[in-house]
Amino acid sequence: MQNFYQLLSVDPGATPEEIKKAFRAEIARYHPDKVQHLGKEFQEMAAGRAAALTEAYRTLMNAELRAEYDRLHVGAATAVTAGAPAQTVSSAAQPARPVHREAAPPPPAAERTPGPRFASERRDRDDFVRKATLDRFRAALSAEVGQVEEVPARGFDLDCTARSKKLFTREESQRYAVKVVPQVDKVAVQEAWSAAQKAATPICVFLMGSKVAPVKELSDAITELRKRSRGQTGISVIPVDVRDWSAHIPADAPAACRNLIKRLREAGN
Numbered sequence: 001m002q003n004f005y006q007l008l009s010v011d012p013g014a015t016p017e018e019i020k021k022a023f024r025a026e027i028a029r030y031h032p033d034k035v036q037h038l039g040k041e042f043q044e045m046a047a048g049r050a051a052a053l054t055e056a057y058r059t060l061m062n063a064e065l066r067a068e069y070d071r072l073h074v075g076a077a078t079a080v081t082a083g084a085p086a087q088t089v090s091s092a093a094q095p096a097r098p099v100h101r102e103a104a105p106p107p108p109a110a111e112r113t114p115g116p117r118f119a120s121e122r123r124d125r126d127d128f129v130r131k132a133t134l135d136r137f138r139a140a141l142s143a144e145v146g147q148v149e150e151v152p153a154r155g156f157d158l159d160c161t162a163r164s165k166k167l168f169t170r171e172e173s174q175r176y177a178v179k180v181v182p183q184v185d186k187v188a189v190q191e192a193w194s195a196a197q198k199a200a201t202p203i204c205v206f207l208m209g210s211k212v213a214p215v216k217e218l219s220d221a222i223t224e225l226r227k228r229s230r231g232q233t234g235i236s237v238i239p240v241d242v243r244d245w246s247a248h249i250p251a252d253a254p255a256a257c258r259n260l261i262k263r264l265r266e267a268g269n
Contacts, residue, residue, distance in 0.1 A: 003073050004056035013095055016061055023057040028243065029129055029210075045128060096131050104145070130180045133208055133242055135176050141262035144256055145174075155195025158203070162256075172253060175203040184239045185213040186221040192237050193225045202234035204257050212241045215248050222250065240264075 005012050008022045030049040059065045134157055142148050145162040153159040158178040175194070181188045184207050192205045212218075218239045229235070236253040238261075242245070247263035249257055 004060055004069065005074070007052060008060070013071070014060075019057065019060050023053060023146070024054050043207050049050055049128075055225045115172075120166075126182075127240075129210075130157060133180055134178060136264060137206065137260075140260050140267060141176055144259050144263060151175075151176070154198060155191070161201070175199055175201050175202055177203060177205045179205060179207050180242075181207065181209045183211040183213070184209040184218070185240070186217055187237065188227065189218060189221045189237055193222075193235065194265075196235045196237065197229070202254075204236040204238060204253060206238050206244050206247075206257075206260075208240040210242050212239060218248055 008014075008019060008026060010018055010022045014022070018244070027050060030046045032055065043263050052196045124133065137158065138148070141160070141162060148160050150158070150160040156177040156179045159175065160177070161173045161175050177199075179188075179192050179195075188207055188209070192207050196203050196205050222237055225237075236250050236257065238246045238250070238253060238257060240261070245261060247261045
């Protein structure tokens with residue numbers, strides 16, 4: 001089972017400010033309010049994770065509780081960190097004196113370097129975020145366009161064909177794909193575009209991540225790809241920041257794409 005430091009993805013020597021920052025980032029991903037629209041299974045997972053994160057935060061932000069936690073769960077070598085100042089020990093029988101814990105040897109490499117359990121926890125978190133994101137997108141897409149048929153994804157986390165809810169439409173089917181990445185940047189845009197070129201129908205690719213490069217970098221990358229494609233149409237790559245569901249939507253993207261982003265944003269409120 002991961003300890004509190006691993007749960008918050010911080011080093012045992014993290015300062016209170018680093019712990020606070022990490023807690024805010026993690027709780028934003030798993031807070032129950034963010035997954036109300038998902039199934040019961042995900043809501044329970046989020047509730048459990050939020051409770052664990054809160055317990056870890058409250059313990060590590062209290063110097064006395066943190067020192068005791070380190071002694072019991074992390075080891076004497078990491079009992080005092082940059083975030084837990086050295087304490088003094090005093091009693092009626094013994095005068096107060098500083099405890100020179102700074103002389104203690106540094107934590108073993110195994111404790112300072114993320115191990116298998118830490119990596120496994122990160123994978124579980126990433127899988128949770130990916131599944132939650134895809135479920136939210138499926139719900140928004142169905143509500144927006146109606147009938148949706150998923151196809152085997154090639155280079156995407158989700159690939160589907162949608163037909164308009166409007167009757168007597170003569171428009172061909174539109175494909176929508178989602179790719180969840182650690183960081184939405186120029187490289188991610190290029191990879192998404194390459195995968196989209198294999199589609200036989202017009203396709204909108206929603207490139208989603210919690211870290212997003214500046215709009216200009218993304219816009220320049222998409223413009224360059226359009227030029228290289230020699231006027232090829234039918235591909236829209238839409239960078240999305242899953243933290244607030246803001247998006248950079250190309251002017252020629254289908255109107256449904258803007259509506260989808262609006263639905264995704266509203267689902268989180």
